[in-house]
Amino acid sequence: MSNASDVTHEEIVALRAQRQADGDSLQGEERERQRTLHWMRCCKCGTQMDEIVFRGVRVDKCLRCGGIYLDDGELEQLVGKPGWIEALRSFFGS
Ligand SMILES: [Zn+2]
Structure with missing residues (x-):
């Protein structure tokens, strides 16, 4: 990378x-x-993804490999809110 x-x-x-x-x-x-x-299948491992509401945005997350899928515009809805990067880390980190 x-x-x-x-x-x-x-x-x-x-x-x-x-x-x-x-x-x-x-x-x-x-x-x-x-x-x-x-x-609703993970594009990496093929597991059924779960829909999780995070800060009012519905995010699809694979609880097996930790992958996250954001629909068009959802990233824009999440970023810019105060403390968003720390919140993402604690919410999505394994
Ligand atoms: Zn996965």
């Missing part, structure tokens, strides 16, 4: 377009099958 370089905004824009196309290319039945298969 130490020699990894930050992704650029242009790379994100290009990746987003690619992923949108990937999703659009799936036919209805296959798309539904994928969604059912992966819904």
Whole structure:
């Protein structure tokens, strides 16, 4: 991780377009099958995730590997509140 370089905004824009196309290319039945298969499953270990309300924001957390999933906009809702980083650490730390 130490020699990894930050992704650029242009790379994100290009990746987003690619992923949108990937999703659009799936036919209805296959798309539904994928969604059912992966819904609320941890993207790292595949365990069912639990929804935890943290400071008024519903966060999906894997209690097996400790992974956290934030929906679009949820990170923005969490950061900036006083003491947010310490609160995250104590709440999500193992
Ligand atoms: Zn997990």
